[in-house]
Every structure is written in C-alpha cells, then in structure tokens.
Amino acid sequence: LYIIAGIFIFVYYQVLASNELKISELESEKRLYDLNKTYMGVLEHQNDELNMMFHDTKNHYIAISSFDNIEDVRRYVNKICKTYDRKNTLCISNNKMLDLILNKYIVVCSQKGIKFDYEVKTADLSYIDDSELSIMLNNILDNAVEAAEKSSEKRIEFSLRHVQNNMDLLSVINSCDNPPRHNDRQLLTSKSDADKHGFGTKIIKKHVKSNNGRYEWKYDEQSKEFHLTVMFQVNKAPEPRR
DSSP states (O other), X not given: OHHHHHHHHHHHHHXXXXXXXXXXXXXXXXXXXXXXXXXXXXXXXXXHHHHHHHHHHHHHHHHHHTOOOHHHHHHHHHHHHHHHHTTOOSOSSSOHHHHHHHHHHHHHHHHHTOEEEEEEESOOOTTSOHHHHHHHHHHHHHHHHHHHHHSSSOEEEEEEEEETTTEEXXXXXXXXXXOOOXXXXXXXXXXXXXXXXXXXXXXXXXXXXXXXXXXXXEEETTTXXXXXEEEEETTSOOOOOO
C-alpha cells in the first residue's frame, strides 16, 4: 500500500507539474499578446497626438505672425512649449517595460476620463524581470482604474522613487468612493463590488514577495482614497519561486 501510495503521489505531482508548465506557457503567450496589443494602442494614440500637434502648429505660426511685440511672442512660445512637454510620454524612465506600462495607462485613463498623474524619480525597477513587473503593475493599475472610473473624482496618482537604505517605494493612490471589502486586511474579490480592489490581489502579493517587496494598503474615509504602497529591497536577490 505504501508503494502504491508513493507511486500515485509521484504520478499526481508529475501531472500537476505538467499542467502548471502548460498554464505558464499560456500565460506567457497571453502576456506577449497583451503587450503587443498595448504597444499598438500606445503607438496609435501617439500618432493621433502628433497629427493634432501638426494641425495646432500651423495655427500657432499664424498666431505668432500677428504679434508685434517680441515679449508677447516669447510668452506665447513658453506657454505652448509647456503643453508639448507633456505630449511626448513614450520615454518616462530608463526602463522600457515601465514606460510601456505607464503609457498604456495614460491612454486608458484618457479614454475613461480619469486624471492620471505620474512621477518617476531616481528609480525604475529595472532589476525586476519584465514579465514580473508587467504582472504586478498591470494588476495594481487595473484595480486602480476600475475603482477610479466608478468614483466621482476619477483620479489616479502613480509615484516611484528611491528612498534610504536601498529601498524603492512604489505608491499608487486612486479615488474610491466606497471602502473595499476585506477580511482581516485580506481584500475580498466580488464582481458586485464597486471598487473591485480584491481582484488580482493574491497575484500582486505573490510577485511582490518574490521580488523582495512588502505590500501594504489603506483606505482614507475622509478623502475617499485607496492607498497602495510597495517597498522593494534593491540590494537583495529575489526569493526563489515556489
């Protein structure tokens, strides 16, 4: 009986490992498809922005030609330069994957009427594998978009910076009219939830932990904001996957 039980357990784990490998391959293919689709969407958005910029440039030339005072010309040029500085958003950091993800949500938030503010300072998470970074940030920002879209303020703030003791601090704050449902700080998934912050939370925590990160969240009743914070240890090797 022990021998039979041992053989059965061995076969069971072999089948389980094979199924996990197939699932991993399918997830990799889906991530590649999503990335290609996202990149095309970003390029299409940038192309639309360029077409509008060329159209606006013609009108700017006409307006500038009508000025008689050089100071008026300088003030006008300075004003439109600030507008164009925000147009070219493809290069935000030194991490191409981070740039691609942020550009994706710049486009998504623009389409959904959500104000998306981002600030990337002295950190770019380049030490995290692209696929890991994609899974983490896409799940985090998907949750933020779903909650912000249903809120009255419709706002998301993304911040990434290096802090003391070789730590990188990732912060995402989004407007959220209703407190998220949770059980002893464990966010709950529910399709009827207005915020939907429970969706993908286990995936986020899993990949944060495997990259030496600490995940925390809180909800501010007064400001009606959901705060998510991830602290990454830069100088440690990632934990082995289990």
